[in-house]
Amino acid sequence: MTSPFLEVEDLRTVFHTPRGDVCAVDGVSFRLTAGETLGLVGESGCGKSVLGRTVMGLVSNSRTATVTGSVRVGGVDVHGLKPSERRRLWGPEIGMVFQDPMTSLNPVKRIGTHLTETLCRHLGCSRSEARKRGVEMLREVGIPEAARRMDQYPHELSGGMRQRVVIAIALACRPRLLIADEPTTALDVTVQKQILDLLASLVADRHMAMILVSHDLGAVAGRTDRVQVMYAGRTVESGATGSVFDDARHPYTDALLGSIPRLEDPPHTRLRTIEGTPPDMARPPAGCRFRPRCARAEEHCGHVSPVLASLPAADTPGAGGRQVACHYPIVLEGATRGR
Numbered sequence: 001m002t003s004p005f006l007e008v009e010d011l012r013t014v015f016h017t018p019r020g021d022v023c024a025v026d027g028v029s030f031r032l033t034a035g036e037t038l039g040l041v042g043e044s045g046c047g048k049s050v051l052g053r054t055v056m057g058l059v060s061n062s063r064t065a066t067v068t069g070s071v072r073v074g075g076v077d078v079h080g081l082k083p084s085e086r087r088r089l090w091g092p093e094i095g096m097v098f099q100d101p102m103t104s105l106n107p108v109k110r111i112g113t114h115l116t117e118t119l120c121r122h123l124g125c126s127r128s129e130a131r132k133r134g135v136e137m138l139r140e141v142g143i144p145e146a147a148r149r150m151d152q153y154p155h156e157l158s159g160g161m162r163q164r165v166v167i168a169i170a171l172a173c174r175p176r177l178l179i180a181d182e183p184t185t186a187l188d189v190t191v192q193k194q195i196l197d198l199l200a201s202l203v204a205d206r207h208m209a210m211i212l213v214s215h216d217l218g219a220v221a222g223r224t225d226r227v228q229v230m231y232a233g234r235t236v237e238s239g240a241t242g243s244v245f246d247d248a249r250h251p252y253t254d255a256l257l258g259s260i261p262r263l264e265d266p267p268h269t270r271l272r273t274i275e276g277t278p279p280d281m282a283r284p285p286a287g288c289r290f291r292p293r294c295a296r297a298e299e300h301c302g303h304v305s306p307v308l309a310s311l312p313a314a315d316t317p318g319a320g321g322r323q324v325a326c327h328y329p330i331v332l333e334g335a336t337r338g339r
């Protein structure tokens with residue numbers, strides 16, 4: 001079996017705020033091998049971005065945050081490193097693409113400067129070599145007239161082109177892991193698919209591992225091998241993407257999937273919505289955090305937190321590794337377990 005390139009074990013990220021401690025990521029674990037892609041999904045505020053940033057080491061132990069558990073990248077404990085050592089992982093080991101390309105690009109620097117600075121700093125290229133490689137990278141991410149674009153400023157490019165530049169920068173040092181945090185949220189809907197498909201094909205060509213963070217289930221469907229559904233800082237369900245989407249077991253996953261409009265639905269079909277709002281993370285409810293919004297909840301759910309447990313292989317034919325954290329998971333018709 002291939003050893004995992006990324007190992008996240010029982011990761012907890014707690015922010016110390018004036019309102020009290022906010023446990024944004026609460027005991028999350030997963031592993032990724034080279035060439036494997038993971039979708040992290042859930043509603044706004046469930047901890048997806050904080051998880052991505054903690055994996056990268058952008059959030060670490062400080063006066064305002066406490067990180068426990070472990071993140072190992074290529075066997076190296078990210079949070080055991082000094083800040084300067086951690087920064088050396090960014091580029092050659094881990095690349096990151098954020099939501100809004102304008103926050104990643106410096107508006108007063110030319111596109112070429114962004115790329116050549118990254119290549120010179122991390123790979124020790126000469127300026128002419130870095131420029132040559134920069135042009136190649138822009139071509140690889142589908143930017144026409146790449147040489148001319150090198151001399152332009154970010155504002156001279158469309159939003160989609162800017163995000164392609166950010167992807168080129170993130171991949172310039174050939175990282176082994178890419179974390180893409182809502183990479184298309186700020187883009188026009190017609191450009192979103194192009195960028196997601198570009199990311200998926202680059203990651204496959206380079207046999208990289210990728211974490212695709214998204215609130216949009218459609219974005220991760222068909223573009224990730226596995227999916228991890230998060231609710232209020234915790235993993236509520238995980239497994240092979242197709243298996244989770246076809247056969248959701250957690251009531252939250254089921255509700256999320258039910259809120260996606262489908263072309264085959266008759267006209268005027270009402271979309272299902274999830275009643276209520278996610279909990280205040282400074283004061284999460286006791287027991288199962290989804291209980292106040294869950295139609296299947298029993299009294300017990302308000303007292304005891306469900307643990308993330310593996311489903312029996314016989315219960316999920318053809319889809320090993322399914323896990324769910326629910327006292328009363330949805331069961332297939334004809335099954336004897338649950339309700």
Ligand SMILES: Nc1ncnc2c1ncn2[C@@H]1O[C@H](COP(=O)(O)OP(=O)(O)OP(=O)(O)O)[C@@H](O)[C@H]1O
Pocket residue numbers: 015016017022024042043044045046047048049050051215281
């Ligand atoms: N620096 C911080 N200090 C205090 N709380 C924070 C900080 N960063 C994030 N949080 C809180 O952590 C929780 C998780 O935030 P996070 O940004 O990870 O959510 P998300 O699932 O990525 O949502 P979105 O899709 O809206 O970005 C939220 O309650 C948020 O308010």
